[in-house]
Amino acid sequence: MKILHIFLWTCFATSFIFLAGQEIHIVCFDHVCYHPVILELADYHKLSSILSNWNDTYVHAKSLIHYARINTRVDFIFILGYTGAIIMTSYNLMQGEKNPKWNNLLRLCFPLAVLIGLLDIVENIILLYDMHDYPGDHGLIISLPVSAIKWLLTLFVLAIIIIAAFRRLRFASTKKLN
Amino acid sequence: MFISKPPIPSSPNIDHLDDEKQRLIKAMLANNITEADLVNLRKMVDADDLAIIIQRIYDLNEKYILKISAVDGLLRKLDDIKNIRRNKRFTNKIKDGFRNSTHTKRKVILAEGDSWFNYPIILTDIIDRISMEDNFAVYSLASGGDWLLNMLTGRHYVEQLSVLHPDVFLISGGGNDLVGSSRLATMLDPSGNSTELGKNEWAQNLITKANAIVDFDPARFWDGIRHVSRDFFALLMFFHLQYYSLIEGIVKNALKPDDKFYPIQIITQGYDYGVPSYKNGLGSNPGLWFVPFIRSFLGHGHWLKTPMQIRGILNEDVQKNIIYAMIYLFNEMMIGIGRYFNSVRSGSVSHIDSRGTVGNGGWTDELHPKPVHFMKTAKVFIGCINRTIEPDYEHVYIVTKPVL
Secondary structure, eight states: OHHHHHHHHHHHHHHHHHHHHHHHIIIIISOOOOOHHHHHTOOHHHHHHHHHHHHHOEETTEEHHHHHHHHHHHHHHHHHHHHHHHHHHHHHHHTTOOSHHHHHHHHHHHHHHHHHHHHHHHHHHHHHHHHTTSSOSSOOOOOHHHHHHHHHHHHHHHHHHHHHHHHHHHHHHHHHHO | OOSOOOOOOOOOOOTTSOHHHHHHHHHHHTTOOOHHHHHHHHHHOOHHHHHHHHHHHHTSOHHHHHHHHOOOHHHHHHHHHHHHHHHHHHHHHHHTTOOOTTOTTOEEEEEEESTTTOOOSSSOOHHHHHHTOTTEEEEEOOOTTOOHHHHHHHOHHHHHHHHHOOSEEEEEOSHHHHHGGGGGGGGBOTTSOOOHHHHOHHHHHHHHHSOTTSOOOHHHHHHHHTTBOHHHHHHHHHHHHHHHHHHHHHHTTSSSTTSTTTTOEEEEEOOOOOOOOOOOOOOSOGGGTHHHHHHHHSOOSTTTHHHHHHTTOOOHHHHHHHHHHHHHHHHHHHHHHHHHHHHHSTTSEEEEEOTTSSOGGGBSSSSOBOHHHHHHHHHHHHHHHHTOSOOSBTTEEEOOOOOO
16 A cells, blocks of 8 residues: 555656646746646637647747647646545545544545546547647547536645645644643 | 355364353253353353354354454455554554653553444544544554454454553444344344244343433334344344453453553444445435445445345335344343443443434445444544543443434
């Protein structure tokens, strides 16, 4: 079990560093506007314009679509990592949460983490399809509906985890004061 | 139906036992023993005798009983995940000087039991909630699916009692011995004409001695008891002997301040009335996602419902009443054991009575309450250990219904 924990946290950390590092590098050092997340939430026209723009923008002799494809593929590892991280974190917090309602909310994070991961996989498949052989003669599919649900659930889960962590810290400091 | 073909029973022989012990065991197995004789028998039996008795009750040889009662495979791994976490936290507390004699409110607790004390991962069970208390260091040997028989045979608690010298020993067992491997089917009388309770003076006394504070529904009880066979009473008396043997081994070493385990407090629990069901538990509340999940993937219906269906007891009310009668008697048996040991050393045993607290809609599956009910029960354990609440009567703490 410990090995699984280490594996998942490693997936989470390394893929996060890679994804964030790639974006920061392109934006800060190459001074190019590149934010893969906006692609997820774009409508048809915006998606088309972003992909066209990325197709015409080159960084180190490669179009931005090339980097976006790599980003999306690495995101599959990130999905595995963050799903595991959410489950492990909410489980840890749940095991210290005395309030039954908060305890139950933290338990709810387990299936939500899996659902978020699955939605993210669907989203990535859509984006890879859109970017495949761009600009080919296949049409574009927007990931907006899937991504919107994914981000809403993500915000909900993060809010639960942050508040639960805050509750634990507050109780810990109250205990120390006493 | 669920287990591989058992080996031919070896008909455990009791002829080598002395005449009086033989007579009492035979009377017990025939559900024809007086209370005085059961009291005599419990003083005579040892671990070997208990092994023989269980073979006679289950009509299986010892090796096979141990095989079907063993917790192994994925369930064992999941049990271990929780126990490793719990015991790591215990060790860290001990390393931090938890056992400092100036902190009298701190308690070292040893827990042995079944899934009410260790439900794999998803549910917050009783020991999970108890472990959250800062003034408790909990060492857990509990395993979901474990039989009381295994706990007594394995004797891991004996080793840990000697090593840890706990302030409190928590024990929960018997549920799997009753319902594991569809054994419940053998405890039923589908004719509905069973008169076995009338033959058992000891069991009758359990009812007459029962305290009126606990809700008792005579209609449900008598309807249920009419469908309970002789084997159930034999098993109930066997539980009595097992718990007597277990607790006696501790209490006799905790009578005086210079005794090894003094002043250990033993806390028992006796479950709530489970609900036989095949329902998948699907509902509109996403917060209860784990109910259909557990029922679908971890099994549901095979403990209570299927054995009753096997025996042709199809009426849902009758099914519920049978469990009502069995759990009612099981709790009274546990209370009786505690009453006896408290007469030996006052305050040595407490009982947490959960009967009627979960209700029909409060179950994750047939046997396990939803976490809110586990946590409610755990709070009574915590109050009992900290002595911040008084028993409702004698040594019994009644879990009140939770406000949902």
